[in-house]
Amino acid sequence: MSADRALRLRAFAKINLSLHIVGTRPDGYHELRTVFQSLALHDTLTFVPRRGPFAIQCDEPGCPAGPANLVWRAAQLAWQAAGRSGDPHGVQVRLQKRIPVQGGLGGGSSDAAAALRACGLLWRVKDDTVRALGGQIGADVPYFFEGGTALGLDRGDLLFPLIDAPAAWAVLAFPPFGVSTRDAFHWFDAALPAAGRPARSSPARWANDLQSQVAIRHPQVSMLVNALRIAGARPAAMTGSGSTVFGLFTSEAAAKAAGRRLSRSGTRSLVTRTLTRAVFARRSRPELLDRA
Numbered sequence: 001m002s003a004d005r006a007l008r009l010r011a012f013a014k015i016n017l018s019l020h021i022v023g024t025r026p027d028g029y030h031e032l033r034t035v036f037q038s039l040a041l042h043d044t045l046t047f048v049p050r051r052g053p054f055a056i057q058c059d060e061p062g063c064p065a066g067p068a069n070l071v072w073r074a075a076q077l078a079w080q081a082a083g084r085s086g087d088p089h090g091v092q093v094r095l096q097k098r099i100p101v102q103g104g105l106g107g108g109s110s111d112a113a114a115a116l117r118a119c120g121l122l123w124r125v126k127d128d129t130v131r132a133l134g135g136q137i138g139a140d141v142p143y144f145f146e147g148g149t150a151l152g153l154d155r156g157d158l159l160f161p162l163i164d165a166p167a168a169w170a171v172l173a174f175p176p177f178g179v180s181t182r183d184a185f186h187w188f189d190a191a192l193p194a195a196g197r198p199a200r201s202s203p204a205r206w207a208n209d210l211q212s213q214v215a216i217r218h219p220q221v222s223m224l225v226n227a228l229r230i231a232g233a234r235p236a237a238m239t240g241s242g243s244t245v246f247g248l249f250t251s252e253a254a255a256k257a258a259g260r261r262l263s264r265s266g267t268r269s270l271v272t273r274t275l276t277r278a279v280f281a282r283r284s285r286p287e288l289l290d291r292a
Ligand code: C5P
Pocket: 028, 029, 030, 031, 032, 137, 138, 139, 140, 154, 155, 156, 181, 182, 185
């Protein structure tokens, strides 16, 4: 790519249509059987050529601008894979956050996948190498190279594309707190009877095995799942390790009505759409900009 043009990418959110924990692994991670689904909701990352050290400028106050941001880690890994020495430099990333942090929507992981893609182009790292770096950043980063409806096994990073789920309108309800992924898995383990280990998921009573333990600590999660079910959502569940709750609707009008009802009761929400794999691939493509 030309050295003076900026590169813009969308980083889409995901929900887990289902998430079952089928075992524990020697490395402390959990073995999952989960179905990922892409949403149109996205962050936007713009990579601007600029002298000086690699820097992140984020439009959201709570968003880390340093090594705690997975975009930073992605840039470091891509820089090393390009065989360059020292710390990354020559690029500033402008990050427009729309996906809530600690929401179970994969925002940080999706940003990292987009950053790997962009840095791979900028620093000429092979596509296969860039993809392989994803799993080193987080268990659900590899999914953001695939998109659409996909089955995730192992840590959630062994992926099998599925036939696209029927197009749907998704209502996302955001409780006023986040949940750390590590905590949610820890709560799940702590609730298992000692004799029951290694973890075996209970019959599919919940779409998400992490939901009940998160809801014990945050009852608002169950209230929102129930509210969306009553409004007609099928399914309605917590996504990932929470705290976001989603409900899928076949009609835009029903989804918008459910969103309005949530707003009236004081819950922040938004309505978005599911994305097929083909649309995800098209809209994820990096765009060259004339001016940043
Ligand atoms: O891979 P990532 O950094 O996103 O995972 C955050 C934490 O979530 C891990 O440190 C682990 O405690 C937990 N986790 C897990 N099993 C998975 C995915 C995540 O136990 N399959």
